[in-house]
Amino acid sequence: MIGQCLCGSVQFEAHIAPEKITVCHCSMCRKWGGGPSLTLELTDHLKVIGEKSIAKYASSEWAARYFCKQCGTNLYYKLNERDYYSLNAELFDLPEQAKIDLEIYTDHKPAYYPFLSSAPQMTEQDVIDLFSSEN
Numbered sequence: 001m002i003g004q005c006l007c008g009s010v011q012f013e014a015h016i017a018p019e020k021i022t023v024c025h026c027s028m029c030r031k032w033g034g035g036p037s038l039t040l041e042l043t044d045h046l047k048v049i050g051e052k053s054i055a056k057y058a059s060s061e062w063a064a065r066y067f068c069k070q071c072g073t074n075l076y077y078k079l080n081e082r083d084y085y086s087l088n089a090e091l092f093d094l095p096e097q098a099k100i101d102l103e104i105y106t107d108h109k110p111a112y113y114p115f116l117s118s119a120p121q122m123t124e125q126d127v128i129d130l131f132s133s134e135n
């Protein structure tokens with residue numbers, strides 16, 4: 001699927017499954033994006049045009065958040081140690097079948113915004129448990 005940032009300096013060709021959008025309600029995603037993040041995991045290859053317009057912020061010891069230097073669009077979150085990319089779903093012109101598949105950090109969602117999805121929900125502890133069982 002083809003995607004780009006707001007100004008078009010950074011363009012992507014990415015293998016993603018648009019029916020598997022993850023919503024994250026954690027405070028870092030909300031501060032970064034001004035609301036809950038809607039992301040898609042890269043399933044295969046990623047081709048980037050305009051790499052020199054990408055800057056990164058090391059948001060934790062294990063991952064960084066990448067953004068467009070020209071327009072500030074959030075591009076993706078990537079783990080340092082492996083090729084795990086969580087791309088901003090809104091970079092892409094999502095097709096009709098796009099769907100929210102999972103909501104995470106639901107225990108961090110503030111009460112002031114409603115979020116109506118029927119997707120499975122995971123708290124911070126659920127995410128940590130899943131992450132540690134994968135190692």
Ligand SMILES: [Zn+2]
Nearest residue numbers: 005007068071
């Ligand atoms: Zn841009």
Ligand SMILES: [Zn+2]
Nearest residue numbers: 024025026029
């Ligand atoms: Zn988050």
